[in-house]
Amino acid sequence: MELNELEKIRAEKINAMRSQGIEPYPTRSEVDHSIRQALDAFAQFEADHQDEPFSETFILGGRIRSIRSMGKLAFAHIEDGSGRIQIMLRLNELGEEALAQFKDYFDLGDFIQAGGTLMRSRTGEVTLLVSSFKMLAKAVSPLPAAKDEEVDGQIIRHATLSDPETRFRQRYADLAINEEVREIFRVRSAVVRALQRFMDSHGFIEVETPILQPIYGGAAAQPFTTHHNQLHQDLYLRISFELYLKRLLVGGLDRVYEIGRDFRNEGVSFKHNPEFTQLEFYWAYADYLKVMEFTEQMVSTVAREVLNTQKVQFKGQELDLTPPWKRVELRQGILDACGIDIDQYPDAPSLLKAMNAKGLTAKPDSTRGKLIDALIGDLLEPNFIQPTFLYNYPRDISPLAKNVPNNPAVVERFEGFMGGMELCNSFTELNDPLEQEKRFIEMGRAYENDDEERHPMDEDYLQAMSYGMPPNGGFGMGIDRLVMLLTNTTSIREVILFPHLREREEE
RNA sequence: GGGCGCGUAGCUCAAUGGAAGAGCAGUGGCCUUUUAAGCCAUUGGUUGAGAGUUCGAGCCUCUCCGCGCUCACCA
Numbered sequence: 111m112e113l114n115e116l117e118k119i120r121a122e123k124i125n126a127m128r129s130q131g132i133e134p135y136p137t138r139s140e141v142d143h144s145i146r147q148a149l150d151a152f153a154q155f156e157a158d159h160q161d162e163p164f165s166e167t168f169i170l171g172g173r174i175r176s177i178r179s180m181g182k183l184a185f186a187h188i189e190d191g192s193g194r195i196q197i198m199l200r201l202n203e204l205g206e207e208a209l210a211q212f213k214d215y216f217d218l219g220d221f222i223q224a225g226g227t228l229m230r231s232r233t234g235e236v237t238l239l240v241s242s243f244k245m246l247a248k249a250v251s252p253l254p255a256a257k258d259e260e261v262d263g264q265i266i267r268h269a270t271l272s273d274p275e276t277r278f279r280q281r282y283a284d285l286a287i288n289e290e291v292r293e294i295f296r297v298r299s300a301v302v303r304a305l306q307r308f309m310d311s312h313g314f315i316e317v318e319t320p321i322l323q324p325i326y327g328g329a330a331a332q333p334f335t336t337h338h339n340q341l342h343q344d345l346y347l348r349i350s351f352e353l354y355l356k357r358l359l360v361g362g363l364d365r366v367y368e369i370g371r372d373f374r375n376e377g378v379s380f381k382h383n384p385e386f387t388q389l390e391f392y393w394a395y396a397d398y399l400k401v402m403e404f405t406e407q408m409v410s411t412v413a414r415e416v417l418n419t420q421k422v423q424f425k426g427q428e429l430d431l432t433p434p435w436k437r438v439e440l441r442q443g444i445l446d447a448c449g450i451d452i453d454q455y456p457d458a459p460s461l462l463k464a465m466n467a468k469g470l471t472a473k474p475d476s477t478r479g480k481l482i483d484a485l486i487g488d489l490l491e492p493n494f495i496q497p498t499f500l501y502n503y504p505r506d507i508s509p510l511a512k513n514v515p516n517n518p519a520v521v522e523r524f525e526g527f528m529g530g531m532e533l534c535n536s537f538t539e540l541n542d543p544l545e546q547e548k549r550f551i552e553m554g555r556a557y558e559n560d561d562e563e564r565h566p567m568d569e570d571y572l573q574a575m576s577y578g579m580p581p582n583g584g585f586g587m588g589i590d591r592l593v594m595l596l597t598n599t600t601s602i603r604e605v606i607l608f609p610h611l612r613e614r615e616e617e
Numbered sequence: 618g619g620g621c622g623c624g625u626a627g628c629u630c631a632a633u634g635g636a637a638g639a640g641c642a643g644u645g646g647c648c649u650u651u652u653a654a655g656c657c658a659u660u661g662g663u664u665g666a667g668a669g670u671u672c673g674a675g676c677c678u679c680u681c682c683g684c685g686c687u688c689a690c691c692a
Contacts, residue, residue, distance in 0.1 A: 116661090
């Protein structure tokens with residue numbers, strides 16, 4: 111470990127401490143209360159016994175976040191996972207040697223244990239009057255923290271650590287410094303718990319299906335590939351859970367869900383990370399209309415339980431998650447947005463011509479479904495700010511979904527949008543094995559010359575369906591995006607603890 | 618992958634092609650109720666890496682690395 115100048119100074123302090131018989135990394139601590147507990151106890155005492163001194167003693171532990179040191183007195187703030195408190199070290203209580211030790215050896219970022227009683231300082235802040243303290247863990251590297259600056263009488267507040275590269279590469283430092291970042295991940299954890307509670311309370315069981323898969327499927331995405339050495343077998347990291355979860359319906363598990371990681375070998379953006387967390391569920395005897403209602407209940411319930419409100423701020427706008435959400439039929443939505451009635455253009459060339467006439471462009475050789483998908487992405491998605499369900503999708507981009515009755519070109523599928531982002535995707539699942547096989551073959555033919563879009567046929571999935579699959583509604587939702595919406599963050603990297611970054615080149 | 622922008626002290630940022638700076642952090646002093654503590658002094662730089670143009674490059678040119686935005690991609 112190469113030490114810079116600041117680190118060398120701290121390393122020397124470690125040596126100095128050891129030479130005085132002080133262990134900078136002791137094995138045990140005697141911390142007996144969290145900071146929150148101490149603050150609560152003091153507040154309770156004050157409410158009951160006004161103006162009496164509080165004699166109970168507390169031993170608190172935490173990271174030193176600020177130091178204000180005077181000649182015979184020093185203040186500091188320490189912070190643990192529960193909160194922050196000011197401590198006061200005074201010559202009267204500690205004696206010269208101990209106070210000098212604090213001043214000589216303790217820096218910002220060190221973990222300290224401090225014991226004493228609680229009081230209010232002259233300015234009224236609840237303060238631990240320290241009678242004893244010890245180092246719990248010396249920080250060698252200073253946290254990359256900055257303070258604010260005063261220029262021409264104007265206070266300029268710098269973010270403590272704002273460089274995104276440093277924040278994400280050294281997330282531990284980002285978390286240690288920025289309380290609001292810790293809060294995002296508390297919310298994230300609470301969101302996952304609330305989703306599980308919601309699913310459990312509706313009779314679903316949580317299951318785990320393979321991440322390493324011999325055949326990938328259930329979505330249109332490029333997979334990561336890997337290899338099992340002993341078995342001489344190529345494997346893929348899953349791009350969705352769908353095909354395995356529906357096998358479970360065949361097996362008699364009527365309501366299943368999984369929360370876990372998907373891996374897609376594709377572009378990275380503010381809303382795409384190569385690995386991301388998804389909730390998928392499959393619900394026997396339900397269809398996409400039931401799932402639609404279930405979805406708005408689920409998301410609004412989660413928001414209420416986690417944030418105590420169903421109205422969230424996102425990118426300067428208020429999103430109202432209260433059911434029912436707006437419903438837009440896909441054909442009508444596109445007609446309203448650009449005047450094109452997709453039903454009048456049954457094939458790709460005619461639709462493309464109509465789009466070109468409106469000044470809309472698309473990749474050449476797109477299928478009809480791809481063109482419609484492009485229309486959704488360009489014209490509809492950015493404008494779906496309030497929660498909106500878009501429903502009834504073209505069949506050729508939805509090979510696993512069931513037709514709308516008496517309409518072979520359209521399937522029972524919806525996507526949920528809000529804040530201008532796609533949040534979830536759902537359909538009445540196709541459960542006719544012969545039809546499913548036809549669709550796979552169609553897909554294979556449509557993308558015969560397109561390696562990126564061609565997907566392998568999953569014979570075992572067809573075998574499962576052949577035993578009989580109950581009619582069901584399926585659902586998938588990006589948890590990362592949901593957390594973005596609930597925490598008002600604009601990049602998926604903000605809600606993933608260790609987002610993917612390019613590997614740093616060694617010199 | 619394409620386009621645009623950025624990379625200077627531990628952190629946040631300055632610096633017409635002409636002597637690399639500030640605030641905070643650090644270090645040494647003074648200071649027993651501070652909280653963005655204060656006052657005095659002071660250390661700290663391969664300006665992302667490499668090459669080129671120039672009498673002279675943080676600044677101009679090229680290559681590379683990384684980050685951001687954006688486009689493409691993403692049933």
